[in-house]
Amino acid sequence: MIRKTTIGLALVAALLSGNVLADVGHGEKMHGKPMNTETVGSPGNAADVTKTIKVSMNDTMTFTPSQFSADVGETVRIFVKNEGKIPHELVIGSLDNMKNHAEMMRQMPNMQHQESNMITLQPGQMSALIWKFEEQGDVDFACLIPGHMEAGMVGKVSVN
Numbered sequence: 001m002i003r004k005t006t007i008g009l010a011l012v013a014a015l016l017s018g019n020v021l022a023d024v025g026h027g028e029k030m031h032g033k034p035m036n037t038e039t040v041g042s043p044g045n046a047a048d049v050t051k052t053i054k055v056s057m058n059d060t061m062t063f064t065p066s067q068f069s070a071d072v073g074e075t076v077r078i079f080v081k082n083e084g085k086i087p088h089e090l091v092i093g094s095l096d097n098m099k100n101h102a103e104m105m106r107q108m109p110n111m112q113h114q115e116s117n118m119i120t121l122q123p124g125q126m127s128a129l130i131w132k133f134e135e136q137g138d139v140d141f142a143c144l145i146p147g148h149m150e151a152g153m154v155g156k157v158s159v160n
């Protein structure tokens with residue numbers, strides 16, 4: 001059981017570091033990069049926050065709001081509140097990578113994990129995620145609790 005959990009975490013870490021957080025810690029731009037390694041941004045510093053957004057999550061599998069915007073280079077504090085009666089999470093990434101992650105979650109439903117691009121909240125809990133949006137384009141977010149993203153629990157940040 002312990003071994004299985006460890007393998008699960010290693011898989012998640014490999015997936016996240018290899019895809020979602022590909023550019024974190026490097027700061028360098030990749031030329032001619034494949035389409036599936038788009039930059040979604042990186043963890044931000046509290047001192048750099050210029051915008052605060054409040055997002056609520058509920059059991060109808062919705063984020064409210066499900067869309068907001070940010071400027072290129074802007075650091076946003078995203079306050080997230082779980083207003084439902086079951087756990088939810090907000091994960092920032094690209095939809096393709098998150099679909100892979102959701103598939104792993106389904107295979108290992110009791111897996112506990114925490115990464116800098118996500119926040120997992122029990123019913124009634126509230127917390128904040130600080131994120132720097134670095135490139136123009138859309139950045140996705142989703143709840144990767146098994147079945148939630150499939151039920152439509154996704155959102156989008158327009159980076160202009």
Ligand SMILES: [Cu+2]
Binds near residue numbers: 143144
């Ligand atoms: Cu959810």
